[in-house]
Amino acid sequence: MSSKVKSVADEQGKPIEITDPFARRLIGKYLDNRKEDIARLTRALAASDFETIRVTGHNLYGSGAAYGLDDISWIGRSIESAADSRDVSKIEQSIGDLQVFLQKLRVR
Numbered sequence: 001m002s003s004k005v006k007s008v009a010d011e012q013g014k015p016i017e018i019t020d021p022f023a024r025r026l027i028g029k030y031l032d033n034r035k036e037d038i039a040r041l042t043r044a045l046a047a048s049d050f051e052t053i054r055v056t057g058h059n060l061y062g063s064g065a066a067y068g069l070d071d072i073s074w075i076g077r078s079i080e081s082a083a084d085s086r087d088v089s090k091i092e093q094s095i096g097d098l099q100v101f102l103q104k105l106r107v108r
Helices: 003-008 021-046 050-063 070-084 088-104
Strands: 016-018 105-107
Touching: 021 050, 021 088, 050 070, 050 088, 070 088, 088 105
Parallel strands: 016 105
Antiparallel strands: none
């Protein structure tokens, strides 16, 4: 996981819980869409479709902070930058970071 994500995510591996009812409704759908982004990014990477990867990263970068999920914004920026430079290794790492972060969130 990237150092920026590590600095914000819970260091002890415990789930990050979202308990506010209003936030749960908003964030639940947002997180479902981010899981779809992982599949989109994986398909795009397999097809060397760096434009789709760049746009998806850009959208993550722009949307994460609006939901109070700065980690998603940082990961999105990393994906966008890696797509611009066609850095497959960095894209793979960032997709993994996104997966790990999403697994740590609990909307209850």
